[in-house]
Amino acid sequence: xxxxxxxxxxxxxxxxxxxxxxxxxxxxxxxxxxxxxxxxxxxxxxxxxxxxxxxxxxxxxxxxxxxxxxxxxxxxxxxxxxxxxxxxxxxxxxxxxxxxxxxxxxxxxxxxxxxxxxxxxxxxxxxxxxxxxxxxxxxxxxxxxxxxxxxxxxxxxxxxxxxxxxxxxxxxxxxxxxxxxxxxxxxxxxxxxxxxxxxxxxxxxxxxxxxxxxxxxxxxxxxxxxxxxxxxxxxxxxxxxxxxxxxxxxxxxxxxxxxxxxxxxxxxxxxxxxxxxxxxxxxxxxxxxxxxxxxxxxxxxxxxxxxxxxxxxxxxxxxxxxxxxxxxxxxxxxxxxxxxxxxxxxxxxxxxxxxxxxxxxxxxxxxxxxxxxxxxxxxxxxxxxxxxxxxxxxxxxxxxxxxxxxxxxxxxxxxxxxxxxxxxxxxxxxxxxxxxxxxxxxxxxxxxxxxxxxxxxxxxxxxxxxxxxxxxxxxxxxxxxxxxxxxxxxxxxxxxxxxxxxxxxxxxxxxxxxxxxxxxxxxxxxxxxxxxxxxxxxxxxxxxxxxxxxxxxxxxxxxxxxxxxxxxxxxxxxxxxxxxxxxxxxxxxxxxxxxxxxxxxxxxxxxxxxxxxxxxxxxxxxxxxxxxxxxxxxxxxxxxxxxxxxxxxxxxxxxxxxxxxxxxxxxxxxxxxxxxxxxxxxxxxxxxxxxxxxxxxxxxxxxxxxxxxxxxxxxxxxxxxxxxxxxxxxxxxxxxxxxxxxxxxxxxxxxx
Amino acid sequence: xxxxxxxxxxxxxxxxxxxxxxxxxxxxxxxxxxxxxxxxxxxxxxxxxxxxxxxxxxxxxxxxxxxxxxxxxxxxxxxxxxxxxxxxxxxxxxxxxxxxxxxxxxxxxxxxxxxxxxxxxxxxxxxxxxxxxxxxxxxxxxxxxxxxxxxxxxxxxxxxxxxxxxxxxxxxxxxxxxxxxxxxxxxxxxxxxxxxxxxxxxxxxxxxxxxxxxxxxxxxxxxxxx
Numbered sequence: 001x002x003x004x005x006x007x008x009x010x011x012x013x014x015x016x017x018x019x020x021x022x023x024x025x026x027x028x029x030x031x032x033x034x035x036x037x038x039x040x041x042x043x044x045x046x047x048x049x050x051x052x053x054x055x056x057x058x059x060x061x062x063x064x065x066x067x068x069x070x071x072x073x074x075x076x077x078x079x080x081x082x083x084x085x086x087x088x089x090x091x092x093x094x095x096x097x098x099x100x101x102x103x104x105x106x107x108x109x110x111x112x113x114x115x116x117x118x119x120x121x122x123x124x125x126x127x128x129x130x131x132x133x134x135x136x137x138x139x140x141x142x143x144x145x146x147x148x149x150x151x152x153x154x155x156x157x158x159x160x161x162x163x164x165x166x167x168x169x170x171x172x173x174x175x176x177x178x179x180x181x182x183x184x185x186x187x188x189x190x191x192x193x194x195x196x197x198x199x200x201x202x203x204x205x206x207x208x209x210x211x212x213x214x215x216x217x218x219x220x221x222x223x224x225x226x227x228x229x230x231x232x233x234x235x236x237x238x239x240x241x242x243x244x245x246x247x248x249x250x251x252x253x254x255x256x257x258x259x260x261x262x263x264x265x266x267x268x269x270x271x272x273x274x275x276x277x278x279x280x281x282x283x284x285x286x287x288x289x290x291x292x293x294x295x296x297x298x299x300x301x302x303x304x305x306x307x308x309x310x311x312x313x314x315x316x317x318x319x320x321x322x323x324x325x326x327x328x329x330x331x332x333x334x335x336x337x338x339x340x341x342x343x344x345x346x347x348x349x350x351x352x353x354x355x356x357x358x359x360x361x362x363x364x365x366x367x368x369x370x371x372x373x374x375x376x377x378x379x380x381x382x383x384x385x386x387x388x389x390x391x392x393x394x395x396x397x398x399x400x401x402x403x404x405x406x407x408x409x410x411x412x413x414x415x416x417x418x419x420x421x422x423x424x425x426x427x428x429x430x431x432x433x434x435x436x437x438x439x440x441x442x443x444x445x446x447x448x449x450x451x452x453x454x455x456x457x458x459x460x461x462x463x464x465x466x467x468x469x470x471x472x473x474x475x476x477x478x479x480x481x482x483x484x485x486x487x488x489x490x491x492x493x494x495x496x497x498x499x500x501x502x503x504x505x506x507x508x509x510x511x512x513x514x515x516x517x518x519x520x521x522x523x524x525x526x527x528x529x530x531x532x533x534x535x536x537x538x539x540x541x542x543x544x545x546x547x548x549x550x551x552x553x554x555x556x557x558x559x560x561x562x563x564x565x566x567x568x569x570x571x572x573x574x575x576x577x578x579x580x581x582x583x584x585x586x587x588x589x590x591x592x593x594x595x596x597x598x599x600x601x602x603x604x605x606x607x608x609x610x611x612x613x614x615x616x617x618x619x620x621x622x623x624x625x626x627x628x629x630x631x632x633x634x635x636x637x638x639x640x641x642x643x644x645x646x647x648x649x650x651x652x653x654x655x656x657x658x659x660x661x662x663x664x665x666x667x668x669x670x671x672x673x674x675x676x677x678x679x680x681x682x683x684x685x686x687x688x689x690x691x692x693x694x695x696x697x698x699x700x701x702x703x704x705x706x707x708x709x710x711x712x713x714x715x716x717x718x719x720x721x722x723x724x725x726x727x728x729x730x731x732x733x734x735x736x737x738x739x740x741x742x743x744x745x746x747x748x749x750x751x752x
Numbered sequence: 753x754x755x756x757x758x759x760x761x762x763x764x765x766x767x768x769x770x771x772x773x774x775x776x777x778x779x780x781x782x783x784x785x786x787x788x789x790x791x792x793x794x795x796x797x798x799x800x801x802x803x804x805x806x807x808x809x810x811x812x813x814x815x816x817x818x819x820x821x822x823x824x825x826x827x828x829x830x831x832x833x834x835x836x837x838x839x840x841x842x843x844x845x846x847x848x849x850x851x852x853x854x855x856x857x858x859x860x861x862x863x864x865x866x867x868x869x870x871x872x873x874x875x876x877x878x879x880x881x882x883x884x885x886x887x888x889x890x891x892x893x894x895x896x897x898x899x900x901x902x903x904x905x906x907x908x909x910x911x912x913x914x915x916x917x918x919x920x921x922x923x924x925x926x927x928x929x930x931x932x933x934x935x936x937x938x939x940x941x942x943x944x945x946x947x948x949x950x951x952x953x954x955x956x957x958x959x960x961x962x963x964x965x966x967x968x969x970x971x972x973x974x975x976x977x978x
Contacts, residue, residue: 449957
């Protein structure tokens with residue numbers, strides 16, 4: 001095999017004129033020049049590989065950083081926040097000595113290319129972030145968005161994504177307790193596969209990604225390193241250094257959940273024995289990321305011998321090893337006298353573990369290959385000093401026309417029969433239909449702590465078996481609202497997730513987000529992004545729920561057409577005793593139905609405007625975060641004091657959607673009366689925010705009303721749980737059996 | 753006195769801790785057993801829990817069946833030690849030939865997780881004494897390879913000898929022959945089933961039912977009264 005001489009640091013210094021393929025690796029000319037300036041010479045091939053991947057949009061947030069700063073600057077005072085933005089995941093105090101870490105990330109592009117593996121490795125990546133904080137993962141959630149439900153490609157992408165999430169998560173033993181499935185033609189060619197995970201630990205078990213203490217050993221453990229997930233490095237390897245070698249490999253990584261399960265157990269056992277000083281998972285940018293982040297966050301430098309990395313493919317070049325995104329790998333920093341025990345634990349779990357380097361006194365990250373130095377950098381310049389762009393942004397020309405195209409002026413049903421027909425059509429529409437066919441492919445029960453899982457408003461997990469302490473999580477996002485007004489749309493996503501957590505009886509504590517947008521090089525998209533971040537940061541400040549971390553996914557577009565701006569917001573909450581949780585399903589006939597909050601004529605971006613009129617225009621529902629906070633307080637108090645037996649948040653599809661879901665889940669019907677001052681159409685289908693439906697036992701009626709009026713929350717008695725139909729008096733009656741058929745057959749008939 | 757019930761952890765076992773909890777809630781003492789260790793620590797009964805041992809690679813249960821601990825489990829089961837295999841544990845028991853038949857992929861080719869209705873067909877095994885013959889119960893089911901199959905001769909024999917312990921009711925979730933959800937050996941000490949009784953032991957958790965608890969109280973009573 002012909003191999004050109006190794007591009008060592010020494011060689012690079014001696015050959016300043018060698019041309020490197022920086023453009024092919026995605027660096028801009030000025031970025032490359034900046035690397036040369038930092039190093040005072042041209043980079044070696046290995047250094048270029050590291051800079052190019054760590055300075056990519058995905059790893060450096062170079063387009064979004066200037067906006068994301070608001071999450072820190074506007075962060076509300078919160079006693080609950082133990083670890084904030086910047087670590088693998090945020091950590092929140094939930095009381096009784098417990099801490100919870102949670103985060104949502106995207107795996108959008110890989111999931112379009114290869115739905116099963118793209119989605120599976122998305123779950124794997126977020127779970128490793130949770131382990132890296134020192135926590136045992138206890139649940140996952142998956143907010144998903146696909147193209148039109150009846151588009152042929154959706155039938156390729158969706159079943160693969162769902163099988164991938166299930167195949168990986170089920171095999172890890174993590175209950176899948178929440179998420180969303182949304183269909184919209186704007187996601188055709190650009191599905192959004194976001195994955196969230198929650199982990200639980202004791203306060204004293206929090207671990208951070210940093211390498212300190214000269215002489216401490218750097219251990220790489222987990223899967224062997226292979227050639228998967230290498231994008232640009234292949235170019236570098238094949239075109240610059242070794243023309244003879246075939247190195248076109250799949251750019252999507254392949255997951256092995258069994259290996260990850262072993263990784264979880266052996267990492268937790270090492271944590272229990274206090275063997276770990278610092279830890280980092282290997283995700284995007286692989287070893288380049290792990291070594292540069294560990295070294296830059298610690299007090300010293302690091303020396304790594306790349307020859308010691310266990311390989312799946314012995315022909316890999318050092319650049320490829322540094323950039324490989326092989327899954328199921330972690331990197332731990334361990335004191336020398338604890339290395340033996342750490343390796344023993346790995347051996348017990350049949351996990352390969354290898355010392356690949358050590359922490360040094362200096363401040364350099366040095367990497368060696370065959371005894372020669374191929375990387376000599378200040379790790380901070382790789383991990384933290386990437387470029388920051390102030391990309392131009394401008395409110396698009398079409399925004400005014402879009403907002404002027406008022407959905408409230410669309411033709412409404414003229415007769416009771418027409419209203420009934422439209423409602424039946426709505427509950428059967430793909431976005432409003434039951435997602436059971438999808439969620440039953442996920443294990444909800446494993447670990448034996450699942451209190452609530454989808455289709456409940458939030459997923460809920462018991463944390464302590466003795467006290468009943470629990471945590472809840474909900475994820476929400478509505479790209480249609482955000483398209484109409486990104487600032488309001490982001491706040492509506494926050495408000496809905498916050499409300500969903502409170503509806504189940506939990507107190508909202510903190511936020512993670514996954515911001516899915518089109519190309520940042522388009523000023524209109526950048527404006528949507530800037531507005532959404534501003535809206536979310538302002539909203540979090542007002543609600544007192546800090547953003548603890550998250551993820552940005554840009555370039556979600558096919559050609560010129562960007563997806564709807566889609567900020568997905570996850571809210572984490574805590575409940576003192578899971579026995580107090582409030583389910584969605586109607587529990588008992590005769591209980592009284594109350595509508596909390598104000599109903600206005602708000603149809604912009606609504607499910608009705610989409611399903612009946614294929615329309616998107618006007619303004620999204622108004623947001624009143626103070627009202628959301630009051631509503632949440634009422635829902636939490638009512639749950640704690642046993643005043644309500646079921647509750648359901650009102651969002652897309654309006655009141656009737658909530659009533660139908662609660663009725664079908666409880667297998668009990670409802671009789672509704674249109675309140676004074678509202679017409680039946682607005683009452684049933686408006687999507688005004690800040691509302692919830694609750695079922696109150698008759699014995700609690702007075703107490704519940706008194707509480708609402710004392711605190712100033714509008715409350716309207718709208719009916720009673722009764723029978724086996726949903727009846728709106730004077731309008732129509734729909735048998736539960738018909739509603740069930742309409743609601744539950746849609747997804748299987750499209751996808752099964 | 754109480755009984756000591758062992759729960760084996762294979763690499764990839766998922767419901768081992770849940771099963772230990774169920775044993776504790778039933779009033780017995782759970783004992784963790786490790787797949788590489790032949791020693792059963794003098795337990796009175798053994799549960800092989802659910803999960804994806806060895807990632808279900810090759811075939812569900814096919815590799816675990818050769819774990820060192822299984823040598824002892826097989827030997828003692830043949831001598832009368834009560835053994836329960838849940839889901840992946842059931843798959844291991846068929847691979848180990850402690851129970852007849854085999855498990856194939858679900859006929860619809862998807863993982864399925866649901867609250868499953870069952871009928872208790874045999875309330876006389878070591879693990880089902882606290883149920884009534886013919887009792888209808890709900891137990892969570894969650895699997896990828898749950899389709900029970902056996903040759904016609906074996907099926908006839910199982911039916912004739914009353915060795916079908918549980919049958920799926922209303923809906924066959926995976927295409928199992930004769931709607932079989934669980935079977936026992938000739939002596940009635942070894943039972944395997946696909947649904948997960950350990951996920952139905954607390955009123956608040958999972959489906960909110962406790963229909964699975966009698967598995968663990970049954971064995972406890974049998975051992976204490978023995």
